[in-house]
Amino acid sequence: MVNQKKLLIFNSKIFYFFILTFFLVILYFNFLYDFKREYISKAYITNQGDNTVSIIDLTTLKKVKTLKVGVAPLGITILQNKKLVFVGNVGTDDISVIDAVDDVLIKTIKLNTAPLSLASNPEETEVYITDWFKNNVITISVEEMKVTRSSKVGKTPSGITFNKKHQYKIITNRDENTIEIYDKNYNLVRKVNTGKHPFGVFSEGDFAYAANVYDDSVSVISLIDWSMYEFLVGAHPYNVRVHDKLAYITNTIDDTLTIYDLDSKKTIKTLDTGETPENLDLNIKLNLLVITNWGDDSISIFDTQNFKFIKEIKTGAQSRSFGDFILQ
Amino acid sequence: MKKIIFALLAIMFSSSALSHGPTPQKVQESVSISASPEKTWDALKNYSEFNKIMKVRSFDDKKMKIKYGLIKKDVPYSDYNAQIRVKKGANENESIVQWTARFYRTYKLNPPIPEGQDDATAVAAVKEIVGPGLAGFKKSVESN
Numbered sequence: 001m002v003n004q005k006k007l008l009i010f011n012s013k014i015f016y017f018f019i020l021t022f023f024l025v026i027l028y029f030n031f032l033y034d035f036k037r038e039y040i041s042k043a044y045i046t047n048q049g050d051n052t053v054s055i056i057d058l059t060t061l062k063k064v065k066t067l068k069v070g071v072a073p074l075g076i077t078i079l080q081n082k083k084l085v086f087v088g089n090v091g092t093d094d095i096s097v098i099d100a101v102d103d104v105l106i107k108t109i110k111l112n113t114a115p116l117s118l119a120s121n122p123e124e125t126e127v128y129i130t131d132w133f134k135n136n137v138i139t140i141s142v143e144e145m146k147v148t149r150s151s152k153v154g155k156t157p158s159g160i161t162f163n164k165k166h167q168y169k170i171i172t173n174r175d176e177n178t179i180e181i182y183d184k185n186y187n188l189v190r191k192v193n194t195g196k197h198p199f200g201v202f203s204e205g206d207f208a209y210a211a212n213v214y215d216d217s218v219s220v221i222s223l224i225d226w227s228m229y230e231f232l233v234g235a236h237p238y239n240v241r242v243h244d245k246l247a248y249i250t251n252t253i254d255d256t257l258t259i260y261d262l263d264s265k266k267t268i269k270t271l272d273t274g275e276t277p278e279n280l281d282l283n284i285k286l287n288l289l290v291i292t293n294w295g296d297d298s299i300s301i302f303d304t305q306n307f308k309f310i311k312e313i314k315t316g317a318q319s320r321s322f323g324d325f326i327l328q
Numbered sequence: 329m330k331k332i333i334f335a336l337l338a339i340m341f342s343s344s345a346l347s348h349g350p351t352p353q354k355v356q357e358s359v360s361i362s363a364s365p366e367k368t369w370d371a372l373k374n375y376s377e378f379n380k381i382m383k384v385r386s387f388d389d390k391k392m393k394i395k396y397g398l399i400k401k402d403v404p405y406s407d408y409n410a411q412i413r414v415k416k417g418a419n420e421n422e423s424i425v426q427w428t429a430r431f432y433r434t435y436k437l438n439p440p441i442p443e444g445q446d447d448a449t450a451v452a453a454v455k456e457i458v459g460p461g462l463a464g465f466k467k468s469v470e471s472n
Contacts, residue, residue: 048351072351090351116350132350133438235385236409253385253395253409272391275411275428294352295411295428318354 041283042100042327043290044085045299046073047316053087053096054315055103056299058283058290058326061311065103069096076323077118077127079142083327086127086140088115095129097145100327107145111138117322119160119169128169130157137171137182151186154178159201159239159322163208166223172198172210179210179221190226194219200239200250200279200322211237211249218249218260231265233258239279239322243304250277250291257291259307269307273300278319281326290326292319353405353433353447355454358426359462360417363469365392368423369414371469378465381457382410405431405450427462429454 041058046069053073055065071091078085078100085098093114097107116132120142127140131150135157139149154173157180161170168189169182174197181189195212198219202209208221217230218240234251241248242262249258250273257277259269275295282289282304289302297317301310361368369392382396393413408431415424431454435445 049354074351114350255411276430294354295356295430318352 039285040327041286042103043281043299044076044078044087044098044100044321044325044327045292045315045319046076046087046321046325047297047318048072048074048090048320049297049317051089051091052316053085053098054319056290056313056315058286058288058301061301061313063313063315066316067098067103067105069098069105070094070108074320074322075115075117075129076321076325077120078324078327079120079124079127080328082124082142084124084142085327086118086120088118088129090114090116090132095127095140109140109145109147111147113138116158117160119162119323121162121167122164128160128162130160130171132156132158137169137186149186151182153182154180154191158199159210161201161203161208163203163223165205168203168223170201170203170208172201174199174213177212179208179219181208181223192219192221192226192228194221194228195230200237202240202242204242207242209240209242209247211240213237213252216251218247220262231260231267233260233267234270238277241280241282243282243284248280248282248289250280252276252278252294255295257289257302271302271307271309274298274312279321279323279325281321281324283326283328285328292321292325294318294320350432350436351447352407352430353451353454354428354430355451355458356426356428357455357458357462358424359466361423361425361466361469362421363423364421365414365416365423368425368469371472372412372414372425372465375465375468377468378412378461381461382408385409404434404444404453406434406436407432408454425462425465427458429458 043056045054053067057064070089073087073089075088083100087096095109099106113131116130118129120127129138136150141148156175157171158174159172171180179192194210195215195217197213198210199213200211206223210219221228233249234256235253237249238252245262247260257271261268274293277291278294280291287304289304291300298314383399385395396410398408410429412427417423433447433450435441
């Protein structure tokens with residue numbers, strides 16, 4: 001009798017309904033867990049004054065680790081898919097490679113020249129580095145982790161970025177007030193005059209943007225017809241990022257950030273930052289803007305939806321992070 | 329003998345490496361003053377000693393800070409920018425005055441760097457104006 005009753009339960013629809021619900025709940029929690037794990041985003045801050053990189057978790061807004069790298073780290077780029085961070089040390093003339101999963105230093109690549117800024121191609125097979133003193137662009141093979149090429153460019157190459165759409169390497173040459181555009185085969189496509197002392201550079205779609213330190217302006221260059229215009233920002237702008245028709249510019253002497261609307265061609269907001277804000281990067285998913293404050297040894301974090309200040313976090317000495325520094 | 333030569337070479341290379349590269353130098357010092365931030369800020373705005381060595385770029389009453397550039401040309405540092413700001417102290421009759429200077433060495437080219445044009449020389453020269461400058465200002469405010 002008892003056995004028969006048990007069998008009845010196994011045959012009932014309610015029983016299967018419970019089993020199904022049970023699995024669905026487990027699946028849901030698994031998904032939530034994975035989602036949370038996937039959404040780790042970190043900012044890697046090069047501290048030129050104490051030869052370290054501060055790692056900030058952007059989901060918890062806390063500093064999670066400090067790594068020793070070479071001497072006077074400045075430039076940085078992140079291979080988002082390979083989860084590798086490349087840091088340029090201008091004091092030891094080498095590149096520190098950090099594994100962004102475990103946050104450990106995995107390799108040091110000797111350059112024998114000062115690396116200023118870094119960028120990679122979208123396939124993440126190569127990293128390009130501006131060689132400030134010798135006027136070259138150095139290419140590193142990511143697979144081999146060594147220098148594979150060195151090509152002459154303009155004088156004091158500073159910022160470098162890669163335009164995905166046109167497959168261009170774009171470089172600002174600070175002391176000759178130019179921006180240079182190179183194709184895949186390192187042929188010069190165009191050399192355009194900018195304002196005085198172009199430093200930070202950004203490019204997306206059909207445009208390139210350069211921050212002109214001595215002119216307090218940003219040059220906007222069309223990669224289609226090479227036309228150009230400039231707009232004024234605060235004193236001594238260092239770097240520029242563009243997202244969703246808005247340009248964000250760090251003004252190092254004003255301790256401010258300019259937010260400029262590229263459609264209406266107007267400055268829509270000026271935000272107070274820490275002392276000497278140098279570089280900036282965005283996390284689109286989390287709606288965060290992160291700025292390095294060289295003078296305060298910190299980063300300032302803002303909400304890109306309402307431009308509100310969220311938090312200041314202490315880093316090592318002389319935080320700079322020239323380049324893309326957020327693991328998205 | 330070989331060891332000594334290697335050691336000397338190592339020192340040579342490491343010191344040239346350290347002063348290599350486009351690295352802005354930073355001197356940041358602060359002093360605590362027995363006066364309210366408002367009083368200190370008023371005194372700072374009217375203090376003429378700093379204006380003898382630096383040119384005022386801008387005042388910010390709200391944030392209580394002054395931005396400076398450089399006047400003198402014959403100094404062993406270049407591209408000098410500084411700010412002096414007044415912050416709250418431990419109590420309402422105390423304030424902190426902080427001076428941050430950002431500058432470069434005078435030699436901007438590839439190493440070897442000539443003597444007297446390196447980072448260390450530049451930092452030492454700026455420290456010579458910052459430390460005594462703040463001490464002088466403190467004395468001036470507290471004696472009033």
